[in-house]
Amino acid sequence: MVKILSQTFYARPTLIVARELLGARLVRILDGMRLAGIITEAEAYVGEEDLGCHAKSGKTKRNAVMYSSPGHAYVYFTYGMHWMLNAVTEREGFPAAVLIRAMEVVEGADIISARRQGRDTTGPAKLTQALGIDSALNGVSLCDPDSGLWIEAGTPVAGSDIITSPRVGLDTVPEPWKSVPWRFQMRRR
DNA sequence: AGCACGATGCTCT
DNA sequence: GAGCATCGTGCTT
Numbered sequence: 409m410v411k412i413l414s415q416t417f418y419a420r421p422t423l424i425v426a427r428e429l430l431g432a433r434l435v436r437i438l439d440g441m442r443l444a445g446i447i448t449e450a451e452a453y454v455g456e457e458d459l460g461c462h463a464k465s466g467k468t469k470r471n472a473v474m475y476s477s478p479g480h481a482y483v484y485f486t487y488g489m490h491w492m493l494n495a496v497t498e499r500e501g502f503p504a505a506v507l508i509r510a511m512e513v514v515e516g517a518d519i520i521s522a523r524r525q526g527r528d529t530t531g532p533a534k535l536t537q538a539l540g541i542d543s544a545l546n547g548v549s550l551c552d553p554d555s556g557l558w559i560e561a562g563t564p565v566a567g568s569d570i571i572t573s574p575r576v577g578l579d580t581v582p583e584p585w586k587s588v589p590w591r592f593q594m595r596r597r
Numbered sequence: 598a599g600c601a602c603g604a605t606g607c608t609c610t
Numbered sequence: 611g612a613g614c615a616t617c618g619t620g621c622t623t
Binding site for chain 3: 488
């Protein structure tokens with residue numbers, strides 16, 4: 409039986425949510441078609457103390473959604489051409505989120521393959537491009553099917569099948585934030 | 598198989 | 611005006 413992850417799922421410590429999102433099913437309704445993938449990689453960004461987090465300098469127009477209640481989509485634009493998808497976590501007012509970095513396609517493979525021109529979906533911008541996720545989805549609820557974007561519970565991944573490592577792309581971020589092992593990946597089989 | 602680089606434009610200082 | 615939670619290509623080993 410299918411269960412859309414609820415707000416209480418997201419209203420927990422971000423590191424826990426990031427781990428538990430591995431194996432979950434990311435679902436997107438695009439042009440009336442259902443596309444989906446199993447989340448295989450995610451990263452945690454936790455509060456204003458975390459100097460790798462967009463909220464490090466406080467609330468701005470860009471990162472405001474990170475401060476909203478858990479279970480919302482934080483979608484932002486970077487590098488002049490890429491969109492990134494995050495799930496907002498913890499309590500309202502505390503800026504934290506999980507970046508969804510990769511998925512294994514399980515529904516709508518033909519459509520996704522066409523959208524990706526045959527290329528893979530392992531990468532945060534590849535994933536949003538594959539699913540047609542952009543600024544129109546910033547701030548929508550991930551707990552409401554009307555938004556056209558949500559996450560369903562999947563097969564839990566055992567701790568021994570999760571690989572942790574430092575987050576990607578934080579080259580200029582000071583330690584310890586640059587190296588904390590807040591990237592989570594499902595072991596490849 | 599790995600690395601360097603250019604693309605490209607929004608956000609905040 | 612600088613800096614980016616990246617990607618794809620092309621060139622080197």
